[in-house]
């Protein structure tokens with residue numbers, strides 16, 4: 001199987017060397033080739049260059065991308081797309097004045113989703129999740145991290161991990177699974193949080209690890225959820241099973257989760273709507289990627305992650321959807337890229353770097369995904385006609401994606 005795309009108006013995120021992360025001022029650079037071609041064999045980027053240098057290549061499929069832009073697929077490093085049902089009634093409750101925390105305190109929120117998921121069969125859960133996965137692929141996402149955390153029992157968390165495994169087996173998208181059993185304290189442990197933490201440490205982590213169905217470990221480190229001490233204990237236990245931390249921190253309160261994540265060599269620390277100077281200092285000289293989730297801030301009406309402070313301190317930044325039924329019922333990375341520009345004051349170049357190479361880094365896959373580099377996986381977006389890549393964030397709410405190539409396969413154009 002081979003595909004040649006010719007006459008590309010702009011080929012974005014082109015790197016001769018295999019970069020794995022972009023930081024600070026470099027995030028403003030987005031290397032591109034005007035009037036370009038790219039050639040793909042099977043699932044791999046083989047060649048690219050300017051049309052002026054193009055020498056005839058015989059390919060099974062030839063695409064004329066005149067007036068269109070080609071870029072690496074979005075790398076969405078933070079989602080909860082395996083869930084059952086929805087929480088639309090809580091959405092209406094919030095419009096009528098209840099806060100996210102008040103809804104959670106009444107037994108809604110994550111516990112509400114857990115109840116629904118526990119009563120959903122694995123097959124049904126798989127079908128519901130597959131629909132969401134296919135929808136985000138059509139919107140340009142080619143690699144995605146998926147968390148558990150709506151099970152909250154050993155069986156239901158393993159059911160979620162099995163669903164993620166099945167999605168991995170059937171989808172062309174690259175998928176990385178994360179165990180987020182420490183997402184909320186289940187009703188039956190409401191007076192015995194330590195009992196639930198022990199269950200995660202002694203039973204769930206060893207089981208998930210033995211089955212090899214989780215790669216990362218996550219904890220919702222937040223007031224009313226899991227403390228610094230709980231998080232530390234879970235990350236320590238996970239380390240013994242080679243699970244790498246990617247944690248929820250600083251969504252509503254600053255507890256010191258950023259420094260804790262760095263101490264545990266977390267791959268990423270995510271949310272960061274609240275951030276102080278100690279957090280910035282902790283992130284400097286670390287290998288931990290800060291991840292902003294602008295669509296969550298938009299939907300909940302909470303502060304936006306201070307991206308300028310992070311990037312201007314010389315740090316890298318990734319952006320992701322946080323697709324979940326409670327705080328972000330959207331997996332649209334195009335909207336996330338627009339919102340990063342409009343609300344986080346990131347330039348289009350910074351937002352595209354954050355949603356491609358740095359998103360890939362936050363999933364541990366940036367050696368194979370996130371840039372146009374020879375030898376990397378052929379996950380590409382071919383946009384609708386546009387004059388310049390800045391139109392991707394500018395035309396917010398629109399879908400800039402015309403066609404996608406995922407794992408070297410061309411999917412049908414969107415209707």
Ligand SMILES: N=CN[C@@H](CCC(=O)O)C(=O)O
Nearest residue numbers: 109110220322324325326327
């Ligand atoms: N904050 C924790 N977890 C999710 C929301 C979960 C939910 O409300 O169902 C988040 O990242 O926003």
Ligand SMILES: [Zn+2]
Nearest residue numbers: 078080248322
């Ligand atoms: Zn989340």
